[in-house]
Amino acid sequence: MMSVSFSLSEQSMELSQLRMFKMVAEQGSIVRAAELLHCVPSNITTRIKHLEEELGVSLFIRKGRGLIISPSGIVFLDYTTRILSLCEEGRRAIEPGSMPSGTLKIGAIESSATGRLPILLSKYHQQYPSVQMQFSTGTWSQLLNDVINHKLDGAIIAIKAKHPLLDSVEIYKEDLVLIASSTVGEINQPQDLTGKDVFMWPEGCPYRKTLENWLSEHHVSVPIISIASYGTILGCVSAGAGVSLVPKGVFDQFRNIGSLNGYTFSQLTSIQNYFIWNKNTGFHRAKDAFLDLLRKEI
Secondary structure (H helix, E strand, O other), X not given: OOOOEEEXXXXXXXXXXXXXXXXXHHHOOHHHHHHHHOXXXXXXXXXXXXXXXXXXXXXXXXXXXXXXXXXXXXXXXXXXXXXXXXXXXXXXXXXXXXXOOEEEEEEEOHHHHHHOHHHHHHHHHHHOOOEEEEEEEOOHHHHHHHHHOOOOOEEEEOOOOOOOOEEXXXXXXXXXXXXXXXXXXXXXXXXXXXXXXXXXXXXXXXXXXXXXXXHHHOOOOOOEEEOOOHHHHHHHHHOOOOEEEEEHHHHHHHOOOOOEEEEXXXXXXXXXXXXXXEOOOOOOHHHHHHHHHHHHHO
16 A cells, blocks of 8 residues: 655645545545445544644535535545545556556666667667656766766666666677778778877776777877767768777768778777666666666667
């Protein structure tokens, strides 16, 4: 049984009071209402009296041994019916076997949002039209904080989250591709990047760290320009201004823009991506359905 209270002044209104009021209004009798609600008439009498004191009006007109709902009671009955109906709807919505509904707030790093998620988001909307999806992108640290602070119901990031409030699951590994315009020439080894500008996401990006480690191992030093946008990075590379290391999903989607060439190297290993959520969120049918589809489709 759902228990909800509504604050009014210094007292509180309970759903049980509303149910009693509605039943008495419908039956026109406290005795009959008590029989249907399986309680004693004196309990209903006391609860209705307290409700009237809280509202500051009489909900019923006493007429002999019966009751007639008052004008104020008629107005309040309409609101009571809607409140009880919404509570019942809410109870059904959060039952484990119910279809997902409500609002779902999901975040992702831009590489996932650009390369892998558009088709999945479309499928999710088709399967669960009652869910209002709110989707946003951000850096992994921003997404991490938003999930911790319940601003997001879940997020896709490319690092293993280590925080006592978070749960996570591995979802896919992202292959990496070194991209360059055809005007730059062939890139067959790290040394071929000498003299070229490299465009990468700012410090903290795991893809950038992979590239930095690879260049360091081969004693290659090149300038790395920080750009927090794959759109801008792809524009610079396609214009022949330099090179970048991007997820394969991003390269596959935009490879025909500006005649981009892709190069793979065994030492540029795949990056594991994770779906994270706050373990204190509790049951969240819409989020669970999103994770199920994520595992199935990606």
